[in-house]
Amino acid sequence: MKVVVIGAGIGGLVAALRLAHAGLEVTVLERGQRPGGKMRRVPVGETAIDAGPTVFTMRWVFEEIFAECGADLGAHVGLEPAAILARHAWRPGEQLDLHADPDASEAAIAEFAGPRARDGYRRFRARAAEVYATLEGPFIRGERPSPIDLTRQAGLSGLGDLWRIQPFTTLWRALGDYFTDPRLRQLFGRYATYCGSSPFAAPATLMLVAHVESQGVWHVAGGLSRLAGAVAALAGARGAAFRYGTAARGIAVQGGRVVGVDLDDGERLPADAVICNADVAALADGLLGRDAARAAETVPASERSLSAVTFCAQARAAGFPLARHTVFFSGDYAAEFARIRAGHLPDDPTVYVCAQDRSDASAPSDRPERLLCLVNAPARTFSPSEIETCVTTMRRRLSASGLTLSETADPVTTGPAEFAHLFPGSAGALYGRASHGWMASFKRPGARTRIPGLYLAGGSVHPGPGVPMAAQSGRIAADSLLRDRSGARASIRGWIATATSGGTSMP
Numbered sequence: 001m002k003v004v005v006i007g008a009g010i011g012g013l014v015a016a017l018r019l020a021h022a023g024l025e026v027t028v029l030e031r032g033q034r035p036g037g038k039m040r041r042v043p044v045g046e047t048a049i050d051a052g053p054t055v056f057t058m059r060w061v062f063e064e065i066f067a068e069c070g071a072d073l074g075a076h077v078g079l080e081p082a083a084i085l086a087r088h089a090w091r092p093g094e095q096l097d098l099h100a101d102p103d104a105s106e107a108a109i110a111e112f113a114g115p116r117a118r119d120g121y122r123r124f125r126a127r128a129a130e131v132y133a134t135l136e137g138p139f140i141r142g143e144r145p146s147p148i149d150l151t152r153q154a155g156l157s158g159l160g161d162l163w164r165i166q167p168f169t170t171l172w173r174a175l176g177d178y179f180t181d182p183r184l185r186q187l188f189g190r191y192a193t194y195c196g197s198s199p200f201a202a203p204a205t206l207m208l209v210a211h212v213e214s215q216g217v218w219h220v221a222g223g224l225s226r227l228a229g230a231v232a233a234l235a236g237a238r239g240a241a242f243r244y245g246t247a248a249r250g251i252a253v254q255g256g257r258v259v260g261v262d263l264d265d266g267e268r269l270p271a272d273a274v275i276c277n278a279d280v281a282a283l284a285d286g287l288l289g290r291d292a293a294r295a296a297e298t299v300p301a302s303e304r305s306l307s308a309v310t311f312c313a314q315a316r317a318a319g320f321p322l323a324r325h326t327v328f329f330s331g332d333y334a335a336e337f338a339r340i341r342a343g344h345l346p347d348d349p350t351v352y353v354c355a356q357d358r359s360d361a362s363a364p365s366d367r368p369e370r371l372l373c374l375v376n377a378p379a380r381t382f383s384p385s386e387i388e389t390c391v392t393t394m395r396r397r398l399s400a401s402g403l404t405l406s407e408t409a410d411p412v413t414t415g416p417a418e419f420a421h422l423f424p425g426s427a428g429a430l431y432g433r434a435s436h437g438w439m440a441s442f443k444r445p446g447a448r449t450r451i452p453g454l455y456l457a458g459g460s461v462h463p464g465p466g467v468p469m470a471a472q473s474g475r476i477a478a479d480s481l482l483r484d485r486s487g488a489r490a491s492i493r494g495w496i497a498t499a500t501s502g503g504t505s506m507p
């Protein structure tokens with residue numbers, strides 16, 4: 001069976017790995033020059049900086065994926081658990097670390113905001129763990145459920161139970177039940193942005209992201225782009241062929257089912273099945289042909305997730321003790337998201353900084369280091385001067401906590417327009433559809449489409465964005481394809497058995 005995977009993002013790579021391991025003939029087409037998609041590096045001066053994901057969680061997803069293919073994750077990528085999950089900063093002198101050790105986090109919160117805040121954190125942690133436990137099996141691991149399927153599978157028998165996962169209230173509002181200190185509400189509300197969403201519109205269910213992070217963050221040696229490379233290398237070792245610098249122009253459909261993929265140069269690759277790892281908006285908008293557009297629904301601009309302005313720099317960082325992951329919070333979170341929602345860049349942004357050369361063990365040095373700074377932004381095009389202003393306000397936010405950056409090479413700034421170009425159809429939205437409102441998670445398409453032979457994988461597909469979730473979507477897409485194939489074989493066997501035994505054949 002021939003399978004073509006369009007896109008070497010993590011969803012496509014995982015699907016390719018699993019299918020190649022199962023013995024299928026797999027070809028991966030990638031318009032870029034290397035694997036990883038958003039898990040990318042950009043050259044800055046003489047070095048390269050990871051410019052996409054930097055926080056690696058849910059390690060079990062990759063452990064399982066590697067094990068299912070007869071490999072050991074630890075033998076392919078270097079992973080070191082982080083003792084400090086993240087450092088958070090507000091006004092000068094206001095700093096709070098969350099730790100891998102929950103007791104250490106409790107002690108830090110008590111010292112930062114008092115014993116009631118610590119008790120609130122304990123209650124919040126317990127609730128977030130409960131939401132996660134309810135949803136891991138039926139939502140994260142499984143094919144896309146409908147709200148009714150989910151209610152049944154998660155054992156949510158009534159409204160009271162459903163209330164447990166809090167889909168009908170916003171994360172921001174729910175956090176008020178645990179924290180009176182606005183800084184803590186801001187800290188835990190920020191987890192909504194991991195799905196490209198606003199804490200003021202996302203359901204409280206997203207508190208499960210806080211649980212995920214509390215279960216461990218790992219430093220990946222060489223950065224997360226290295227993890228994508230490792231998955232691609234293993235897929236190659238299992239027989240998948242990779243064609244980089246090769247864009248799919250269309251998915252060929254004949255007689256209602258997939259028959260191949262057309263390339264830019266007019267070549268057609270015949271395929272019995274296609275896994276599309278491009279943003280689903282690219283499919284829906286017809287970028288892969290009119291026939292294939294039936295497989296997905298357009299995402300209205302108002303429902304797109306966040307984009308970002310990223311700033312990659314090799315710089316000397318002075319005046320603030322950066323951890324590997326540090327968040328500098330804006331003075332007014334509600335105002336920041338109101339501006340983003342209105343389509344503007346924030347004038348006082350919250351800034352995430354990944355100091356990629358630091359681990360918990362290594363003390364800050366006075367050598368230039370590799371830094372990724374990220375500001376949330378709406379998914380629309382901005383003029384160069386607007387982006388420049390954004391970088392200025394970003395620096396202002398950092399310097400409010402004392403941090404100054406002195407670049408030793410020209411930094412690289414990437415805004416929504418560049419992301420739109422890198423990920424066609426996305427309009428710069430980095431996480432597919434925003435998780436706003438209780439229904440949003442059910443609006444993401446599942447792996448199977450209404451076109452036989454066409455499957456979807458990636459962060460814009462169920463179960464959602466983030467490296468482990470997109471990887472999970474690739475796993476689900478491959479499993480769906482394999483199951484459909486064995487179902488088809490079983491019905492052919494049944495047909496032959498019936499026909500040869502002299503019965504009527506009704507395939």
Ligand SMILES: Cc1cc2nc3c(=O)[nH]c(=O)nc-3n(C[C@H](O)[C@H](O)[C@H](O)COP(=O)(O)OP(=O)(O)OC[C@H]3O[C@@H](n4cnc5c(N)ncnc54)[C@H](O)[C@@H]3O)c2cc1C
Nearest residue numbers: 007009010011031037038053054055248278458459466467
């Ligand atoms: C700046 C940033 C920070 C992030 N931080 C984190 C983080 O800390 N932790 C985390 O877990 N997640 C994070 N994420 C999210 C995470 O990176 C993504 O959810 C995940 O990597 C998406 O994977 P994907 O499978 O959707 O593929 P993508 O990465 O979207 O890749 C899709 C690939 O398809 C290719 N493609 C598209 N169309 C075609 C075509 N027609 N022909 C050939 N190829 C095509 C593209 O070139 C691309 O390589 C971050 C994302 C960004 C951008």
